[in-house]
Amino acid sequence: MSYLKPTLHHPKLPTNALGLTRRDYEGSISTLCAGCGHDSISAAIVQAVWELSIPPHRVAKLSGIGCSSKTPDYFLGASHGFNSVHGRMPSVLTGANLANRELIYLGVSGDGDSASIGLGQFAHLMRRGVNMTYIVENNGVYGLTKGQFSATSDKGSKAKKGAVNTDEPIDLVALALELGATYVARSFSGDKDQLVPLIKGALTHQGVAFIDCISPCVAFNNHEGSTKSYDYVREHNEAVNRLDVFFDRTPITASYAPGEVTEVTQHDGSLLRMRKLHEDHDPTDRVAALNYLARHKAMGEIVTGLLYIDPHPEDLHDHLGTVATPLNRLDDAALCPGSAALEKINAALR
């Protein structure tokens, strides 16, 4: 396994609109196991941010604790990162977002971090509509502590040492839909073509965007009997649509038959084009998305794709009515009422 990252790279690596190569979006070398799904997600994040030509330092990446939460060190090395407390990334990110509404916020979490210890914070962040991209790298298992079931493990799923899970799983996608998330997707770390556009759509979304990304754990949850293994997910993956993200009115190419495409223009001007792969699914209908999810879950399918999007979301700043200037840039004059105002207060207290 490599422990050093080569500094040499091909002189003709493609550049984005900022003249940066993908290498400019990478981070430290990963310390995760070889073949870990999480590394594919990190690569997809690098690809998505690079393709969107976002200056890396305008992204703040935050996480909780766990294998997934280590990954922000492995992408966007020029961004500030914060590996916070187990299950509490949502509150830390909420605070960060309140302080500076101009940065792009990316929260990376795991199924233990978000569905067990942090379920409360996950729920309340969704309710508040914090403008962020929330990725759960979902492997159904505790990796760093070596193989315990997590709250997203399916009932009946088998652990590496043979124990069978008897608890009902928590479906974070269903919860996110229920709790008001305005961009809800599921993907698979083994399907980069699906994942990269979903991350791009999430990053451009001006509300809370949630991606549940199934990401097999090669060390503890990739065996026969697991429902989060590469093989199981490939067999049961039912993509509802294929997403493309554009910033101009790229004409629909001949390969898309009219009527099979849903288009949504987001607030920032980005165009989300979804090719339907599955029956009648309207991704702008929250209730339909919940129904669709429940129906297909009952059929034993893992539904992936962009399940729901509200093209005109509101975020926490809208709800609070804060000023456009980031709060962390307000100076004394904007914040301190001064001695004359204090004299008036004194007078009223006599």
Added chain:
Amino acid sequence: MQKLSAVNDFVVKFANVNGSGSASANQLFAKSILRMGIPIASRNIFPSNIQGLPTWFEVRVSGEGHLGRRGGVDMAVAMNPQTWDRDIAELEPGGYLVYDSTKPLPRSRFREDITVLGVPLTEMCNARYTDARQRQLFKNIMYVGALSSLLGIDPAAVEQLLTEQYRGKEKLAASNREAFHMGRDWARANLPEIGLRLEPADKVGNRIYVEGNAAAALGAVYGGATVCAWYPITPSTSLAEAFERYCRRFRTDPDGRKRYAIVQAEDELASIGIVIGASWNGARAFTATSGPGISLMQEFVGLSYFAEIPAVIFDVQRAGPSTGMPTRTQQSDVLSAAYASHGDTKHVLLLPEDPRECFEFGAAAFDLADRLQTTIFVLLDLDIGMNDWLCEPFAWDDAKRMDRGKVMTAEMLEAGTTFGRYLDVDGDGIPYRTYPGTHPSKGAFFTRGTSRDRFAKYTEQGAAYVDNMQRLLRKFETAKSLVPAPIERKASRTTPYGVIYYGSTSAAMREALVGLEQDGVHLDALRIRAFPFPEDVSRFIEAHETVFVVEQNRDAQLRTLITTECGIDPARLVPILHYDGTPITARFIRAAIGRQASSLDVVPLRKTVP
């Protein structure tokens, strides 16, 4: 029977049912005395309940200006049948009982050694008002009227207060005035003169009458806080609410947009998480809570200490443990705040004595948090936080600017300044930080609670960890020179004995010192205002043979902190502890120190008092 007789020096206690609208009438009573130039100290004693349970309001009138709770009651206004027996029993012999005499009570329900003053409040209200709520509310104003006659409150002061309170609601002002005069006129015609009198004085000066929670919130506004995340908990709730009120008034743009953000979080963990996230990103942020909240925030406070992220926590202490006595006061979070979290941690505590200092420290806490890049606790308690105190007016120097501490800017990075997030460049233990998004290619770092080197690179090497922990100690040393210094008050003569106190004990302590001098017990006194303790604290203790430490908790928490942190022999620090949930009194301190002092032979054989 010897009737109590006093001018501008007595205690009136109102016994009410909560939710009955008595609070504003009692407030009117208190403020009208202040308007006569006579100092008062007032306290609410209330249950953890919204409606129907007993609640008391105690007003100590003190021409001498003593603001602590005195203990004892000279006049009871007994409006709650539920607590009648207790309220009567509490009266000093020779005291006065004012009650609603509409319904006759057997003689056995009274005491022989008090003066009973019945006013048919319900009868008068029922005759005058038809609406049930009005009957209830005006009963309160009516007893204020009766008291004004009995005690000699200037009716002009009451009328003026009503005019101010109901500005723009003339009808309400007029009906309140009417009820006030009904009570006053009835008392003048029917009640005898009593021995307790108010006489106009000039002892209030330009002082203000305000609660500590509102003062601390105002301090947060002046200190530049923009993010407040909180979870409702008595007795801190009114702090966050006051912050919102002041912000709405002072931080709203003409288009209605807000220069602040307040989130009522789902719990205390989320509150402190939001504070730490906001502070990490360069905003000034705080939370307000009480003991149980401090317990819940422990893990995050450790992160703030180790990752060096500013945070301000206002802890309005109440009696614990667990939910303890949620509406009673204590100073019992000293240790859990000072050493909050797992691992080796210690935190800065600020210990305001009254609302004036709540304001001052409330603002200063944000400069300290930014300068020291750590959590600053401001420890109020229910007594300061939820009671109106007479204190010096708030003051602000318009030349003052926020001290944002060591923040490396894009210009500095561009100029090639070395940036190591945990690099001690100035020898004070305080490194530079950068805000996220500062520079396209320089100054980014990965914040983590796990060990890292001076350049924020992950490491589990023991040497790097120790290096960092030692630097954190240097930073804590630096803090000693930045926090408010203790204030010493010398006895009138040289003495080998001293006393240490802090927070809301101050008022009672000052009064007790006067009494103890009269008893021949001379004490040098040191009021501690912050932790870590500046050198003055050790010096003070070294200069005395025995030092009493007066606290409102069971376990002598500040004493423990002093012995641990200053390496003092515990035998030299004698604890004086009051922890029944009521505010400490001068009487208690005087008696407790007096007892200890006689066993230590502090009292000279021949009393110095002639």
